[in-house]
Amino acid sequence: MSTLQFRDVGVDFGGVHALHGVSFDVESGRVVGLIGPNGAGKTTLINVTTGLVAPTTGSVTLDGAKLSGRRPHEIARLGVARTYQNIRLFPRMTALQNVIVGATRIRRDPDLGAFVFLPAVRRMRIELEEHARYLLTRVGLPRHEWETSANVLPYGSQRRVEIARALAMRPRVLLIDEPAAGMNPQETANLKALIKSIAAEGVAVMLVEHDMPLVMGTCDHVAVLNFGELIAQGSPAEVSRNPAVVEAYLGSEASS
Amino acid sequence: MLGALAHFYALHSKLIDQIGINAIFALSLSLTLQAGHLALANSAFGGIAAYVASLLSISRGWPLTVTTLIGAAAAALVGALIGWPVTRLRGVFLAIATIGFGEIALIVENNLSVTGGAEGLAQIPNETTTWKIYLVLAILAFFFWRLRDTRAGWAMAAVREDEYAAASFGIDPARVKFWTFVGSAAIAGIAGSLYAHENFFISPGDWGFGRMIDILVYCVIGGVSSPWGAMLGAAIISSLPEVFRFLHNYRDIVNGLVLLLVVIFAPQGIAGLWSRERRAPQPPAAAEERA
Numbered sequence: 409m410s411t412l413q414f415r416d417v418g419v420d421f422g423g424v425h426a427l428h429g430v431s432f433d434v435e436s437g438r439v440v441g442l443i444g445p446n447g448a449g450k451t452t453l454i455n456v457t458t459g460l461v462a463p464t465t466g467s468v469t470l471d472g473a474k475l476s477g478r479r480p481h482e483i484a485r486l487g488v489a490r491t492y493q494n495i496r497l498f499p500r501m502t503a504l505q506n507v508i509v510g511a512t513r514i515r516r517d518p519d520l521g522a523f524v525f526l527p528a529v530r531r532m533r534i535e536l537e538e539h540a541r542y543l544l545t546r547v548g549l550p551r552h553e554w555e556t557s558a559n560v561l562p563y564g565s566q567r568r569v570e571i572a573r574a575l576a577m578r579p580r581v582l583l584i585d586e587p588a589a590g591m592n593p594q595e596t597a598n599l600k601a602l603i604k605s606i607a608a609e610g611v612a613v614m615l616v617e618h619d620m621p622l623v624m625g626t627c628d629h630v631a632v633l634n635f636g637e638l639i640a641q642g643s644p645a646e647v648s649r650n651p652a653v654v655e656a657y658l659g660s661e662a663s664s
Numbered sequence: 665m666l667g668a669l670a671h672f673y674a675l676h677s678k679l680i681d682q683i684g685i686n687a688i689f690a691l692s693l694s695l696t697l698q699a700g701h702l703a704l705a706n707s708a709f710g711g712i713a714a715y716v717a718s719l720l721s722i723s724r725g726w727p728l729t730v731t732t733l734i735g736a737a738a739a740a741l742v743g744a745l746i747g748w749p750v751t752r753l754r755g756v757f758l759a760i761a762t763i764g765f766g767e768i769a770l771i772v773e774n775n776l777s778v779t780g781g782a783e784g785l786a787q788i789p790n791e792t793t794t795w796k797i798y799l800v801l802a803i804l805a806f807f808f809w810r811l812r813d814t815r816a817g818w819a820m821a822a823v824r825e826d827e828y829a830a831a832s833f834g835i836d837p838a839r840v841k842f843w844t845f846v847g848s849a850a851i852a853g854i855a856g857s858l859y860a861h862e863n864f865f866i867s868p869g870d871w872g873f874g875r876m877i878d879i880l881v882y883c884v885i886g887g888v889s890s891p892w893g894a895m896l897g898a899a900i901i902s903s904l905p906e907v908f909r910f911l912h913n914y915r916d917i918v919n920g921l922v923l924l925l926v927v928i929f930a931p932q933g934i935a936g937l938w939s940r941e942r943r944a945p946q947p948p949a950a951a952e953e954r955a
Contacts, residue, residue, distance in 0.1 A: 458832055479831070480831040481832075481833075481834050481835055481836040484831065484833055484834040489832070489833075496826050496829040497829070498822055498826055499825060500825060501822075501825060509830070512815065512818065512819065512822075512833050512834050513833065515815050517815065519815050519816055522810045522811075522813045522817075523807070523810045523814075529813070573833070577833060577834065
């Protein structure tokens with residue numbers, strides 16, 4: 409059981425408060441939605457969690473271990489996985505190869521073994537590929553796209569490979585940044601089921617998303633950011649009734 | 665048949681040796697290119713190892729294997745010392761920093777008395793032979809072949825493709841860059857020592873920016889991230905002066921033209937011409953945009 413805790417997280421970009429006093433928890437087995445208008449600081453919070461941005465105040469901890477202050481690869485090794493809003497697959501690797509790189513954290517094959525043709529290395533390679541195929545099936549990537557270079561995959565498929573690659577590291581925490589962008593209603597429905605099944609395996613999931621029906625239908629808990637501050641949190645029903653949220657987010661969407 | 669081969673070898677043994685040594689230089693650069701960074705100090709590392717190994721051969725009379733290994737270790741050590749700060753630099757800054765290091769190495773070699781200054785070092789025992797060169801090349805080729813399947817090999821490919829994404833899967837890009845830089849220096853050192861023991865004589869001019877560009881051209885012609893392409897590129901470019909001997913002083917123009925043609929018409933190099941990614945249907949912008 410893992411818990412990701414944000415405590416009084418603040419980020420200043422040269423005098424601009426990107427985040428201020430943000431505190432909430434993401435517990436394993438649950439999906440926490442992070443919503444807010446564009447520029448509210450959602451992706452910044454993901455970047456703080458993964459070590460790309462250092463918080464000016466406060467801290468992020470995973471089961472009591474402080475994440476802030478560590479480098480991105482160290483945080484990843486602790487089991488924090490993410491997907492990128494502006495897709496960052498390894499462009500000239502195939503879908504399958506992308507997922508195999510995702511499994512780097514859990515690989516245990518001895519590096520020198522490959523030079524002496526150690527059977528364990530070959531077995532590990534086969535296991536890695538099987539695991540990658542299982543994950544690509546799970547996220548619903550069509551079989552004929554498995555051996556395709558990531559940069560020529562359709563947009564929706566690229567998003568799916570991003571999730572499969574993140575799952576390959578057997579994460580304790582999964583941060584998903586706008587996975588539904590560019591997906592059709594059927595794909596979004598599949599995505600909802602997928603995210604719920606990931607949480608059901610005991611992963612702590614944080615979902616950043618603009619698609620309100622998806623957020624409301626998937627999340628156990630929703631946190632709302634506006635101009636870098638947490639203005640509300642609670643169950644999806646509570647949050648959607650909250651007047652401050654309606655004004656800041658849903659209201660501004662409706663009027664635009 | 666055998667006689668014809670022997671005759672060919674007798675005529676071209678010098679060229680065959682040169683191709684092998686240049687292929688080792690190309691592999692040294694290929695190691696850093698495979699991890700996606702452009703460090704341009706391989707000629708300088710070759711020079712450092714060449715001086716160290718030659719001085720040991722001359723003064724102590726140690727065998728080639730020993731002097732070459734010590735020379736390569738010296739190059740790797742210097743590589744580790746300057747690699748620590750410079751591999752944190754990105755793109756063009758790393759390229760410039762390593763070129764700067766190469767120039768410093770030249771100035772030092774030009775001014776030290778032990779290296780013979782600008783006059784160079786003469787009477788290096790002629791211990792390099794064709795089979796030794798190609799044995800080293802075979803060992804390195806095996807190393808590069810197996811490297812692809814290791815975690816280190818996957819980490820290098822991931823860093824080359826996108827170092828931020830690589831870091832978010834537990835790969836430390838700084839570590840990958842540092843160790844490929846050190847390894848690259850060691851391999852360049854082996855090539856440098858073999859070169860010195862092939863030619864009786866070395867001088868600072870052998871390790872300048874011109875040679876570095878030659879090495880870069882081998883890799884670009886062959887295909888930037890492919891060790892096989894790098895070796896093939898070295899073989900082709902090293903043979904060109906021989907093939908175009910009849911053009912006399914205009915040979916360099918033809919060399920330049922070949923490079924231009926490859927960059928324009930086969931930017932993935934020769935290896936890219938038959939690799940899978942080239943055959944796969946690609947929207948015109950996708951490949952260049954990420955390159």
